[in-house]
Amino acid sequence: MPDTKQPALDTDQAIAWFRQASPYINEHRGKTVVICVPDRLLGTDLLSTLTHDLTLLSHLGVRLVLSFGLRSDVDARLSKSPTFHNGRRVTDDAALAAVIDAAGSVRSELESMLSMGLPNTPMAGAHLSVCSGNFITARPYGVHEGVDFQHTGTVREVQNRSIESLLASGHLVILPPTGYSLTGEVFNLPAEEVAVETAVALGADKLVMFVPQLPKNSNGDWLRESYAAEIRNIASARVQANEPLSRTYNHACSASERGVDRVHLLPESDPNALLRELFTVDGSGTLITTERFENLRQATIKDVGGIIELIEPLQLDGTLVKRSKEQLELDINEFTVLERDGRVVACAALFLSDTNATAEVACLVTHPDYQGGGRAAKLLQALQKIAKQRGAKSLCIRTTRTAHWFIEQGFTPADVSALPADRKASYSQSRNSKIFAITL
């Protein structure tokens, strides 16, 4: 018997969500994700939600490595004020003892949270095997600006083969912020450095770092996607370049520059940030990608020449409807371009109805030299997000030769009624374009 107390809509919404999440489930299966948990999250509700989510991800076939920070736990164990220089702890003997103690205690706490399987928990009955070990070889950080950092270390090598074999056997690997030297010493390491070096050494598909504040553009809008160079600029523009947030941004950039394909900065304030980022179109954080030379942005009047160069051959052979330069100038704010080394290599326009309820994508073109690299798909996804943010419930396109491409992007056949009201008049019967639509 269904639970009659549950409103039917909730179940339907959950089922609809599950369906829309299925491509992401496939996409993430078998992928290696390194997650860095800052000390600020220890003992919070977000951490307990996160550990449930990690169990879920592990059961969906995601290979997980978890590094964690200890700063406040170590401070709490010290009888005198801790010493930091340029944001890095000076680890004397007392601080090292506190680091070792805190690392063991936090690791046990995480292991116990990841072992939860009681009937009243989200992962009832699920067993997750968790491993830790001497996977990080360290060396002394040394003396900087006259300050001897003593037992503070830096990562010398990540034993990636050992971690790999544990991940391959289905274990989640926990990495405390400690490392061991060939001389048998223990070193205190920055958790973010451990996470970045491990992600690089493993060739991880993703690195996830939690931040108190997401990077914003000059208008103060949260950046959903960016490149290392842009995030580094934001970090250096902050008042104190060495403050924790700037350091996290820079660590994230370094992972991206050293080949980690997707680095995600997620907001600490959102307990659902990880699942929202991995399984929804909108995401929750800032994705730093390695495609540093291609920039997706709104077109400006200066792009008119580049767009004409791109679409003219297709207008001549009848693939696209003819648009005069004047019309293009009028519509330029509706265009989004993908720029590579200063050249427009792909473009698309988004038109919304007067009420913003429906939207249409037009003029989606990738330069022939750059086709097959997922650029049109990326543009289309970006326009889907913009249309949704502006309130559109559906997005349509008309095409004469690219029907199958749109079907593969999830569009289904529609008719003229799907077009935004003020664009229906421009439908040409003689062109006989096919119309496709997708629900946003």
Ligand SMILES: CC(C)(COP(=O)(O)OP(=O)(O)OC[C@H]1O[C@@H](n2cnc3c(N)ncnc32)[C@H](O)[C@@H]1OP(=O)(O)O)[C@@H](O)C(=O)NCCC(=O)NCCS
């Ligand atoms: C359609 C178009 C935008 C795709 O650009 P792109 O950046 O190469 O797209 P993606 O890299 O995201 O997708 C490439 C895939 O689409 C396939 N594809 C390209 N054109 C296609 C078409 N007309 N029908 C079906 N599939 C097509 C490619 O074969 C490739 O498939 P593969 O990955 O299995 O090899 C590009 O071919 C183009 O500019 N065409 C001319 C303009 C046009 O017709 N625009 C659409 C109407 S507005």
